[in-house]
Amino acid sequence: MAQYKGKGIFLICILLFGLTQSIQAQNVINGKKIYETRCLVCHQADGGGVPNMNAPLDGSTNVVGNDIGRLVKIVKNGFKDKVELDGYYYSNDMTPNPDLSNAAIADVLSFIRTSWSNKASLVTLAQVNNANKGNQKKNSK
Amino acid sequence: MKKIIYFLFLFLFCIGIFANAQDNAGLTLPAGFKANLFAENIGGARHIAITKNGVIFAKLNRANKQGQSIVRLEDTNKDGVADKITGLANYGGTGIYLNGNNLYASSNEAIFKYELNNNDEVLNPLSPVTVVTGLINRRQHESKSITFDKANHIYVNIGAYSNACQEQDRTPGSKGKMPCPILDSAGGIWKFDGNKENQTYGDGMRYATGLRNVVGLDWNTQTNKLYVSQHGRDQLNTFFPSLYTDAQNAELPAETFYEINEGDNAGWPYIYYDPSQHKKIVSPEYGGDGQKEGASNFINPAVAFPAHMAPMAVLFYTGDQFPAKYKNGAFITFHGSWNRAPLPQEGFFVAFVPFKNGKATGEWEIFANGFAGTIDGAKVTSTNKAKARPCGLAQGPDGSIYVSDDTKGTIFKISYNK
Numbered sequence: 001m002a003q004y005k006g007k008g009i010f011l012i013c014i015l016l017f018g019l020t021q022s023i024q025a026q027n028v029i030n031g032k033k034i035y036e037t038r039c040l041v042c043h044q045a046d047g048g049g050v051p052n053m054n055a056p057l058d059g060s061t062n063v064v065g066n067d068i069g070r071l072v073k074i075v076k077n078g079f080k081d082k083v084e085l086d087g088y089y090y091s092n093d094m095t096p097n098p099d100l101s102n103a104a105i106a107d108v109l110s111f112i113r114t115s116w117s118n119k120a121s122l123v124t125l126a127q128v129n130n131a132n133k134g135n136q137k138k139n140s141k
Numbered sequence: 142m143k144k145i146i147y148f149l150f151l152f153l154f155c156i157g158i159f160a161n162a163q164d165n166a167g168l169t170l171p172a173g174f175k176a177n178l179f180a181e182n183i184g185g186a187r188h189i190a191i192t193k194n195g196v197i198f199a200k201l202n203r204a205n206k207q208g209q210s211i212v213r214l215e216d217t218n219k220d221g222v223a224d225k226i227t228g229l230a231n232y233g234g235t236g237i238y239l240n241g242n243n244l245y246a247s248s249n250e251a252i253f254k255y256e257l258n259n260n261d262e263v264l265n266p267l268s269p270v271t272v273v274t275g276l277i278n279r280r281q282h283e284s285k286s287i288t289f290d291k292a293n294h295i296y297v298n299i300g301a302y303s304n305a306c307q308e309q310d311r312t313p314g315s316k317g318k319m320p321c322p323i324l325d326s327a328g329g330i331w332k333f334d335g336n337k338e339n340q341t342y343g344d345g346m347r348y349a350t351g352l353r354n355v356v357g358l359d360w361n362t363q364t365n366k367l368y369v370s371q372h373g374r375d376q377l378n379t380f381f382p383s384l385y386t387d388a389q390n391a392e393l394p395a396e397t398f399y400e401i402n403e404g405d406n407a408g409w410p411y412i413y414y415d416p417s418q419h420k421k422i423v424s425p426e427y428g429g430d431g432q433k434e435g436a437s438n439f440i441n442p443a444v445a446f447p448a449h450m451a452p453m454a455v456l457f458y459t460g461d462q463f464p465a466k467y468k469n470g471a472f473i474t475f476h477g478s479w480n481r482a483p484l485p486q487e488g489f490f491v492a493f494v495p496f497k498n499g500k501a502t503g504e505w506e507i508f509a510n511g512f513a514g515t516i517d518g519a520k521v522t523s524t525n526k527a528k529a530r531p532c533g534l535a536q537g538p539d540g541s542i543y544v545s546d547d548t549k550g551t552i553f554k555i556s557y558n559k
Contacts, residue, residue, distance in 0.1 A: 041379055041482050048525035050479040051548060052185075052202060056525070078312070082280045091280045093304075095311045095379075 027122060031111025034104055038097060039112075047116040055090045058116035062086075068109070068123055069131035075105050076132075102128040166553055167528075168511045169518075173464070176509065179543060179552040180223040183212045186545035186552060187235035188286060188454060189533035190244065196261040197223070199533065200246055202547055203233035210234065211246055213263070214552065221554055229255075229266035235284035235356065237533075240293065240335065247285040249278040252297060252333075275341040277302065277327045281310075282354035286454075288367070290360050293335040296348060296367055298355035301328035305374050305426045306410035313380045317426030321410050324350050328409060330358070330369060330401065349401045351439060353409040357455040357534075363469050364499040367401040368443070370452035370473055374413055374424070375480045381425045389431075391484040392417070395445035396452050398473065398494065398501065408439030416445040443494075443501035449478035450488030454534040462540025463557045470496045472508060474531035474544060477524060485520035489513040489527050491534070491544055509555060512546065529553075 035043075039057075043049050047058030057063045062070065062085065078096030082089055100108070106128045113120040165176040179197070184205030190198050197214040204210045209228030217225050236247030244255040244263065253269035273295065276285060282300025289295055303310050306321035306328075321328070326342060329350035333340050348367070357370040378390035385393065394413030399405070412421040412435030421439055423429030446452065453474045458467045470493060477489035493508040494501050513521050514528030521527050533545035541556040 036483065038379070041376065041480060044479065044482060044523035044525060046523040046526065048523050050524045051530075053479065080310070089280070091283055093281055093310045095313070096309070 027107045027110045028114060030104070031107035031109070032115075034100070034108040035111050035115075038095070038100075039108065042092065042094065043112075047112065047118075049090070050092075052088070053090055053092050054094075055085050055088075057112045058118060060086060060118075063112055064118050064120035068127045069134050071109050071123075072105055072128050072131040075100065075108065102132060167514055168509050168553065168555070170509050170555065174509075174555060174557050176553050176555045177221050179216070179221065179554040180214050180226065181549070181551050183214070183226065183550035183552070184210075185547035186212070186550045187284065187532050187547050188237045189535045189543060189545045189552070190237045190239040191535045191537050191543065192239060192257065192261040193538050194261055195538050197535065197543060197552065198237055198239070198244060198246075199545055199550075199552065200234055200237040201550070202235070204231045205550075211237070212550075213261075215261075221556075223552070229263055230269075236287035236297070238287050238289060240289050243335075245272065245287055245289075245295070245335070247287055247297065249283040249285060250274065250276050252285065252287060252295065254335075271339055272335065272337065273297065273333050273340045273345070276331075282327075282372075284356055286356050286358055288358045288360050289335060290367070291362065291365070295333045295335045296358060296360070297331050297333065298352065298358060298369065299327040299329060299331055300354035300356075301409065303410070304376065305424055307426055311376065311380075315426070317410055317424060319427070323410075328352060330355065330367070348403055349405040349407070351405075351407040351409045351411075352399075356451070356453050357473060359455040359457055359471070361400075361457050361469075361471075361499075362459065363457070368455055368457075368471065369399050369401055370455055371397045371399065371407065371409075372451055373397065373448060374410070375449070377425065384425055384431045387483055390448070391481040392448050394422075394448055395442065396448060396450055396475075397442035398444040398446065398452065398455075398471075399440060400443050400501070401440075405440050406438065408435060411435055412439055414442055414445055416447065419445075444503055444505055446473075446475075446492070446505065447487060449480040451476035451478060453532045456534040456536060456542065458536060458542070460536055460540025460542075466495060467493065469499075470494055471501070472534055472542060473505075474534050476530045476532060476547075477513060477521065477527050479524040482522075485522055486524050486527075487520075489521065489530060491531055509544065509553075512544075512553075 042054040049056035079094040106123045109123040168176045185202035186199040199212045201210045211230040212228045214223035215225040232248040234248040238245045242257045252273040256264045279302035281302045307315040309315040330348045331345045332348040333345040354372040355369040373394040377385040395416035415422045421435040423433045456472045473492045475488035478486045489512045491509040512529040529546035532547040544553045
């Protein structure tokens with residue numbers, strides 16, 4: 001009996017692992033669709049952006065970095081701070097996406113963090129929820 | 142054995158020379174034309190100007206590794222390749238123009254004047270005269286290209302810091318402002334006096350308006366008129382998917398080439414030019430539906446090019462080296478698009494616009510292609526993959542033309558040999 005128990009747990013573990021993996025893959029697939037309809041026009045098919053104009057996402061230290069809150073804010077509110085990004089400035093104004101759900105933002109960020117040469121962690125819904133709370137607090141101050 | 146090695150080297154050497162002479166620096170040109178690399182890796186070279194002795198000054202987008210933003214290139218041994226390269230200044234920018242012994246260069250806010258000696262060396266590299274200052278630079282469409290008429294007036298474009306003058310730039314559903322307040326201080330061509338110092342808006346005049354972002358402009362000395370090339374608006378499909386498909390956005394609106402008279406209005410942001418309908422169509426931010434025509438007082442383009450290819454410089458050819466059909470026609474460099482995605486990008490070439498009796502015929506053709514450096518002419522899918530993007534244009538004293546590239550900073554020389 002104990003033997004079966006062990007096997008059962010093992011099986012459940014495998015199942016759970018498989019499930020989370022496919023959820024993760026689903027995230028990235030969703031994220032890719034969002035990228036293609038909303039982001040590709042500026043950041044281009046290869047994530048390399050347009051020199052001097054639209055920042056590259058592939059190889060960007062911010063995109064693969066740990067400040068998820070900043071990335072969430074950029075996708076939601078757009079971005080036209082014209083600050084130096086990895087040594088260059090970009091002249092275009094990025095479109096805001098106020099209508100994207102937190103889940104969709106998690107998906108598109110997961111896609112850009114794991115595509116091309118980027119190999120960072122996926123972004124979870126909880127992280128986006130948290131980031132939004134943080135941003136709201138900051139805004140209301 | 143030694144002999145064999147010697148011949149082998151000689152053979153390779155010959156192949157090298159032959160290949161270099163034949164490959165035209167990777168460009169495709171009309172029969173009888175040849176191209177070579179005049180300079181490489183000088184830093185993102187925007188516009189260029191040439192002295193009567195053939196010395197080239199290139200304005201860089203930002204300072205290069207040497208901390209310089211105007212590069213002086215001289216071909217002392219006359220082999221068609223720059224062998225003496227020096228530099229000055231440290232501000233990024235686009236515009237550069239030679240007017241006699243005066244070299245004018247622009248940052249994204251101001252225009253400066255330098256003086257050259259008889260050897261085409263800059264006499265006051267550290268203390269230029271500020272001719273115009275305080276021009277709007279909100280980074281979007283920030284470059285300030287310059288040209289002159291025969292009476293030493295400067296014409297400078299001040300690009301609109303916006304795509305379509307929406308209340309919120311590049312935001313779906315945001316309406317166009319009526320009237321567009323940007324046009325008071327940008328979105329047009331301003332005229333200043335080339336002899337005066339420290340001028341700003343109040344000292345100059347708005348010569349033409351309704352021009353979203355002009356990067357290329359040149360004075361046609363034959364007809365005594367200004368010509369400009371405008372970058373049309375972006376993102377019709379992403380903001381108005383119910384009115385425009387991806388395929389339509391890839392072709393709309395036209396990139397336009399205008400003959401400009403004082404007081405002209407080209408209609409941005411209220412209209413765009415549709416090259417297939419040959420009509421000025423009301424912008425969707427201003428209630429347009431892709432069909433409704435705009436006011437007729439806006440000027441029509443002399444030539445309408447396919448969308449998004451980004452015309453960067455205009456040069457009226459006045460030399461005698463090229464075949465007669467080119468004389469007094471206009472060359473235009475195209476930077477190559479980004480806003481055609483998801484369709485392949487286009488442009489990355491130099492076009493020629495024929496003129497007859499002082500007017501553009503409306504036709505155009507590709508003159509020099511292959512700058513993007515793709516294999517077998519494959520399309521560029523992501524703009525950043527283009528090896529070179531044509532930007533500046535200038536005519537040398539012998540009638541050759543030079544094309545600059547603002548990715549790595551290549552200067553191509555194109556000549557004709559009968």
